[in-house]
Amino acid sequence: MKSRLSEVRRARPLLGTFVEITVDGLNASDAGHAIDEAFRVIEEVQCRMSFHDPGSTLSFLNRNAGHLAVPVDHWTFHVLECAAELHALSGGVFDVTVAPQLQTLGFLPVAGSGGGAPVSRDMSFADVELLPDRRVRFRNPNVKIDLGGIAKGFAVDQAIAALQNIGVPRGLVNAGGDLRAFGPEGFPVFIRHPDDPGSALLSFRLTNAALATSGHYFADRIVAGAKRGPIVNVRRGQLAHIVTSATVRASRATQADALTKVVMIRGEESLPVLNYFRADAIFVGRGGKTRCSSDWHETLDLPS
Amino acid sequence: MTSWKPLAIVPAIIMTSAQCFAVTYFTVEQAQKAIFPGASFSPAGITLTATQRKAIEKASGVRLRTAPKIWRVAGGGWFIVDEVLGKHEFITYAVGLKANGLVQQIEIMDYRESYGSEVRDPKWRAQFAGKTAQAPLKLDQDIRNISGATLSSRHVTEGVRRLLALYEIALK
Numbered sequence: 352m353k354s355r356l357s358e359v360r361r362a363r364p365l366l367g368t369f370v371e372i373t374v375d376g377l378n379a380s381d382a383g384h385a386i387d388e389a390f391r392v393i394e395e396v397q398c399r400m401s402f403h404d405p406g407s408t409l410s411f412l413n414r415n416a417g418h419l420a421v422p423v424d425h426w427t428f429h430v431l432e433c434a435a436e437l438h439a440l441s442g443g444v445f446d447v448t449v450a451p452q453l454q455t456l457g458f459l460p461v462a463g464s465g466g467g468a469p470v471s472r473d474m475s476f477a478d479v480e481l482l483p484d485r486r487v488r489f490r491n492p493n494v495k496i497d498l499g500g501i502a503k504g505f506a507v508d509q510a511i512a513a514l515q516n517i518g519v520p521r522g523l524v525n526a527g528g529d530l531r532a533f534g535p536e537g538f539p540v541f542i543r544h545p546d547d548p549g550s551a552l553l554s555f556r557l558t559n560a561a562l563a564t565s566g567h568y569f570a571d572r573i574v575a576g577a578k579r580g581p582i583v584n585v586r587r588g589q590l591a592h593i594v595t596s597a598t599v600r601a602s603r604a605t606q607a608d609a610l611t612k613v614v615m616i617r618g619e620e621s622l623p624v625l626n627y628f629r630a631d632a633i634f635v636g637r638g639g640k641t642r643c644s645s646d647w648h649e650t651l652d653l654p655s
Numbered sequence: 656m657t658s659w660k661p662l663a664i665v666p667a668i669i670m671t672s673a674q675c676f677a678v679t680y681f682t683v684e685q686a687q688k689a690i691f692p693g694a695s696f697s698p699a700g701i702t703l704t705a706t707q708r709k710a711i712e713k714a715s716g717v718r719l720r721t722a723p724k725i726w727r728v729a730g731g732g733w734f735i736v737d738e739v740l741g742k743h744e745f746i747t748y749a750v751g752l753k754a755n756g757l758v759q760q761i762e763i764m765d766y767r768e769s770y771g772s773e774v775r776d777p778k779w780r781a782q783f784a785g786k787t788a789q790a791p792l793k794l795d796q797d798i799r800n801i802s803g804a805t806l807s808s809r810h811v812t813e814g815v816r817r818l819l820a821l822y823e824i825a826l827k
Contacts, residue, residue, distance in 0.1 A: 363762060542803055548768075633662060
């Protein structure tokens with residue numbers, strides 16, 4: 352699985368992690384230009400949707416949508432529409448208004464969003480109104496949105512679109528583990544082992560699809576004596592901890608990214624929503640038991 | 656898709672070789688060309704005094720462990736190579752600054768992950784000093800495209816903050 356000589360790879364710190372872009376089939380100079388363009392697109396997504404940047408569109412929304420209907424750009428509105436669809440189809444499990452719980456637990460900063468909001472079980476994404484003309488309003492000023500569970504995937508999709516529009520025949524964009532490949536032959540991918548980040552759970556060839564993995568490897572904190580990661584089960588207001596790693600394969604990175612959160616919380620019960628998006632999943636549960644959705648299992652050709 | 660099948664994951668695939676998982680993206684010359692195409696560079700020959708180092712650390716809130724390598728860009732601007740060390744990562748990166756000190760571009764040059772204690776050992780890190788993409792170190796080039804929560808880029812963004820303070824104090 353040696354890399355091809357014509358592959359050009361670059362990496363930059365973006366979206367709070369490292370974004371790596373691989374381009375194949377162009378000469379070095381054209382590849383460099385294509386990669387620059389794709390990174391510019393990723394920066395644009397960061398500019399609009401970063402919770403950590405007080406100047407982002409999202410931060411502006413968080414500070415003001417509780418008081419008036421705020422018009423947003425089409426990318427931000429599109430991501431919110433995707434979040435709404437995922438919220439409905441996952442029975443409320445995927446919920447981007449989880450920010451207050453994450454602020455309380457110290458995973459998200461308070462500044463920029465207009466102050467830490469009190470945690471309330473009564474608020475949810477149902478309190479977010481998506482109005483005509485791309486305006487957004489919160490029914491309650493304490494609602495705060497964090498797009499961390501979906502924006503990385505969206506950034507990957509936009510970067511892929513930019514590469515394809517420029518005429519790149521084959522490429523891969525990897526934003527901190529949320530990745531998507533396009534073009535002939537695909538790319539070898541490795542899924543990190545949840546208990547041993549230096550080793551892989553498995554590896555396979557990904558062709559014209561997106562892959563996202565959620566886990567707690569580097570983001571864990573010790574909360575009340577037990578290790579917890581920043582995936583919150585909004586219904587219970589608690590941090591999810593039964594599934595240690597969830598990987599989703601889907602046609603778009605936006606949905607793959609978001610669906611990993613649903614699989615982390617619902618495990619086997621996430622099958623219907625995965626089916627809806629024609630997505631597949633592998634997850635590691637209690638005691639290291641690993642499950643794979645049956646269609647994907649056939650192509651992986653592994654012992655059961 | 657109708658059901659879940661169990662998956663046997665034994666044995667785990669080791670991604671890190673004896674040393675670490677590593678990718679080299681740029682040599683110094685390649686990074687210079689990528690950030691300032693067509694430009695020529697001269698080493699800035701700047702040695703920071705203890706006072707300057709303290710001022711840089713105070714202004715940025717970040718320790719200055721190793722001196723960054725600085726080049727002057729003909730026509731204006733600066734090209735700087737710096738390194739950051741985290742718990743499991745050792746990263747070399749390049750920053751291009753415009754003549755007015757604003758960031759032009761950031762590129763990762765070398766990215767290394769290690770889960771043993773090697774990354775904290777200066778002798779281990781010294782193996783990588785000044786290496787180019789053609790270095791004969793046996794790093795596994797087949798391991799790539801990893802899915803799974805990766806490290807935060809916080810150390811690099813802090814490093815860039817440190818370099819911006821360095822520009823204010825020593826280059827402007």
